[in-house]
Amino acid sequence: xxxxxxxxxxxxxxxxxxxxxxxxxxxxxxxxxxxxxxxxxxxxxxxxxxxxxxxxxxxxxxxxxxxxxxxxxxxxxxxxxxxxxxxxx
Amino acid sequence: xxxxxxxxxxxxxxxxxxxxxxxxxxxxxxxxxxxxxxxxxxxxxxxxxxxxxxxxxxxxxxxxxxxxxxxxxxxxxxxxxxxxxxxxxxxxxxxxxxxxxxxxxxxxxxxxxxxxxxxxxxxxxxxxxxxxxxxxxxxxxxxxxxxxxxxxxxxxxxxxxxxxxxxxxxxxxxxxxxxxxxxxxxxxxxxxxxxxxxxxxxxxxxxxxxxxxxxxxxxxxxxxxxxxxxxxxxxxxxxxxxxxxxxxxxxxxxxxxxxxxxxxxxxxxxxxxxxxxxxxxxxxxxxxxxxxxxxxxxxxxxxxxxxxxxxxxxxxxxxxxxxxxxxxxxxxxxxxxxxxxxxxxxxxxxxxxxxxxxxxxxxxxxxxxxxxxxxxxxxxxxxxxxxxxxxxxxxxxxxxxxxxxxxxxxxxx
Numbered sequence: 001x002x003x004x005x006x007x008x009x010x011x012x013x014x015x016x017x018x019x020x021x022x023x024x025x026x027x028x029x030x031x032x033x034x035x036x037x038x039x040x041x042x043x044x045x046x047x048x049x050x051x052x053x054x055x056x057x058x059x060x061x062x063x064x065x066x067x068x069x070x071x072x073x074x075x076x077x078x079x080x081x082x083x084x085x086x087x088x089x
Numbered sequence: 090x091x092x093x094x095x096x097x098x099x100x101x102x103x104x105x106x107x108x109x110x111x112x113x114x115x116x117x118x119x120x121x122x123x124x125x126x127x128x129x130x131x132x133x134x135x136x137x138x139x140x141x142x143x144x145x146x147x148x149x150x151x152x153x154x155x156x157x158x159x160x161x162x163x164x165x166x167x168x169x170x171x172x173x174x175x176x177x178x179x180x181x182x183x184x185x186x187x188x189x190x191x192x193x194x195x196x197x198x199x200x201x202x203x204x205x206x207x208x209x210x211x212x213x214x215x216x217x218x219x220x221x222x223x224x225x226x227x228x229x230x231x232x233x234x235x236x237x238x239x240x241x242x243x244x245x246x247x248x249x250x251x252x253x254x255x256x257x258x259x260x261x262x263x264x265x266x267x268x269x270x271x272x273x274x275x276x277x278x279x280x281x282x283x284x285x286x287x288x289x290x291x292x293x294x295x296x297x298x299x300x301x302x303x304x305x306x307x308x309x310x311x312x313x314x315x316x317x318x319x320x321x322x323x324x325x326x327x328x329x330x331x332x333x334x335x336x337x338x339x340x341x342x343x344x345x346x347x348x349x350x351x352x353x354x355x356x357x358x359x360x361x362x363x364x365x366x367x368x369x370x371x372x373x374x375x376x377x378x379x380x381x382x383x384x385x386x387x388x389x390x391x392x393x394x395x396x397x398x399x400x401x402x403x404x405x406x407x408x409x410x411x412x413x414x415x416x417x418x419x420x421x422x423x424x425x426x427x428x429x430x431x432x433x434x435x436x437x438x439x440x441x442x443x444x445x446x447x448x449x450x451x452x453x454x455x456x457x458x459x460x461x462x463x464x465x466x467x468x469x470x471x472x473x474x475x476x477x478x479x480x481x482x483x484x485x486x487x488x489x490x491x492x493x494x495x496x497x498x499x500x501x502x
Contacts, residue, residue, distance in 0.1 A: 041116030047130050053116075068128035068137075073119050 024054035026085060033069075034061055034078045034085060042071075050078060051088075058088040100141035100165030103127075106134040108156030117150040118143075141167060190401075197228050199258040199398060199406035207246050207265050216243070225374075225408065228254055236261075256404025279333035280482040282315035284308045288342030291476055298336025308479075314340050317485050333485060340480035343454070348442045348471040352434055355423040361391070364418035370394055372410040379414055390416040431467050435460050439471045451475040 010016075025037040036052065036059065043051040043058065050066055052059045066080035106114055111134040118125055118139075123146055128137040134156065139147065144158075151158050173179055200217065202210045217223065220239060222231060233252040240250045240261075248266035252259065282298065290306050298315040302308055315336040321329045368381035396412025426434070439458040446453065456473035 039119075041119065042112045045112050045115065045128075045130050045135060067130070068115075068125070070124065070126040071115065071119055071128060072124050073122045076119075 022055035024057070024059060026059065028082070028085060031082050032079055034082060035075065036078070037075045039076060052076075060084075060086045060088055062086075096138075096140060096165065098166050100163070100167040101138050102141060102144050102160050103136065103138050103162035103164070104144065104147075105131070105136050105159040105161050106151075106156050107159065108134060108154070110154035110156050111135050114147075114151055114154035114156045117154055118147060121146065121150065123147055123150075136161065141165070193407060194257060194405065195228060196408075197222075197226050197231065197254070197257060197259055198224055198408050199400075200224060200261070201258060202261050202263060204263040205265065208244060208263075213240075213261070213263075216240075222259070228257070231259065256402070257406045258404045277335055278484055279317045280335045280484050281313045281317045282336045282338050282340060282480040283483045284310055284312045284314055284340070284342070285479045285481045286310050286342075286344050286477075288344035288477075288479060290314075290340065290342050292341045293338065295336075295338040297334055298338060300338070302340075308342065313483075314338065314480055335482070338480055339478060341476050342479045343474060343476050344451075344479065346442075346446060346451070346473040346475065348438070350438050350469045350471075352426060352431065352467040352469065354425070354466040356426050356430065357421060357423050359389075359391075359419050359421050362418045362420060366390070366416045366418075368414050368416075370396060370410075370412050370414040372396065374408050381414070381416070389419050389421050391419055392416050426467060431460055434467075435469045435471075438469045442471045443473060446473060446475060449477070451477045 022038055024039060027035040029035065039052045039054055039059070041053045043053050045068075047066055048062060048064060050061045050068070052061070061078055061082065061084075063083040064081040066078060066082075069077040069079050108114075115125065115128065115135070115137075123139065123143040125137045125139050125143075128135055144160075147158065200214060200222070202213055205213060217236075220236070222236065231254055233254065236252045237250045240247055240252075240263075246265050247263055249264040251262045254260075287310050288308060290302055290304050290308060293300060293302065293304055293314075295315055298317055299319060300315050302312075302314050308314065315338040317333045317336045319332050319334055321332065323329050366381055368379055371378045371380070392414060393416075394412055394414045396410045399407045399409045399411060401407065435458050439456065443453060443456060451473075453473055453475045456471070458472070459470040461468040461470060
C-alpha cells in the first residue's frame, strides 16, 4: 500500500522515479560496463555471474570475466563481457 | 585522476579474501563506506585493492564475515618511503629539493599584466624596472600599494589598477579610461610661430598674433611667420603699448621632400638547404643550454626557439624555461643586384618614405623615384612634394623695458 501511494504520488507530482531514495539505477554502457547505484549488497560474486541486492529487487549481471571496477556505499561499476542484466523479485 | 592520486599518496594494498563469507565481507565494506576497487573473483574468494586506512578498518569486518585477509602486494608512497628509508642520499636530495623550492618562492619570477590595451606590456615592464621591480628580486621588497599609486599618477590613461603578488608572480590588473582624466592647462608663454621647414605658403589662418607672411610667399626654415608682438596705438597713430602674446596660427605650405638611399654593391642571399635539426633548450636564469646532435663545421644555421616558463600549479613560476629549438641549414652567398631587384628595392624605399610622410600629416601632391648607378653601386632617390603644417611655437624673449603680458584681449592683425 505505501509503495502504491508513493508511485501515485510521484506520478501526480511529476517527480522522476530515480529521485526516490533507494530505487536502483542501472546504466549500461556498450557491452563492457554496467554502472549501478543504490545497491545494498552483493549476494554472489563469480566470474560468470554477479547477483546484487537492491531495495526492491535483485539484479543479476551475467557475462564473462566479470569484475567490480570499484565498489562504494553509493555506487559500483561492473566491467567484463556483459551478456545480460536481469531483475529478480 | 584525483582518486588515483589519492590512492598513490595514501598507499594501497592488494588483498586476497579467503572464506565462504566473501560476498558478505564485500557488502559490509560497502555499508561501512570502505572503498574497494579492482575486485576480481577467485576460486576460494576474491582479490581486491583497498586503501591502507581502509584495511585497518576492514579487520573487524573480516572477522565478522568469517573471512581471512592476506596482503599480496603493497603500493603507494608510504610503502615506497619505508622501503627507501635507509637511502640517505635520497632523503638529502628530497630535503634539498624542498629547500630549493622554498628559496625560489622568496623571489619574483614572473610579471603579468591584464587589461592593458593602450600601454603595452613592454612599456609597463620598462617602467617597473625603472622603479626597481624586476624578475629575480625579493618579493618582500615589493610594495603593491606604492606601485599602484605610482602607476596611477604616471600613466594618466589608467583609471584603476590593482597589483598583487601571488606565488612567485606579480599580477597587475589595469583598467584604462577612454576619456582623458585631466584637461591640460593652456600654456600662455609668449611665443612666435616659426617655419619648421622651407616652402611656399598655401594658406594661413591666424588666431592670435600678427602675420608676417601671406599666401604665396616663400619662407625659409626658422623664419618667423606670425609674430607674438602686438602694438597698441592711440587715435593719433602713436604707439601706446607693445604686448607679447602667444601667437597661434595654422600655416600650411607646399614643401619638397627628398630621400636618398644606397644599395650595397652586392646582395647577400640566403638559401635554405632544407636540412633541419631539432633539439631541446633549457634556460636557467640567464644561462641557456641547447641539447642538439653535433653538426658539421662551416654551415650556417637559422635558429628558431619556442619555449615556456615552468610553473608549479597556477602561480608558482620558476626561473626555468624549456622549449624546442629548431635549426635550418642555409648557405649564404653574395651576388650583384638584378634590374628587377633594384626596381623592387626602389619601389619599397619610395613606399616606406611616403608612408612615413603621410604619418606625419603630409598631404602628398606628387612623387617620383630615380635609380642612379655610379658603376659601383645603385642609389635610390625618392622625391615628393606635399602640403604640410609648418608652423611651430618658438618662445621669444621680450626686449628690456617692455612688458610681457599675457593677452587677455585677443587681437588679430
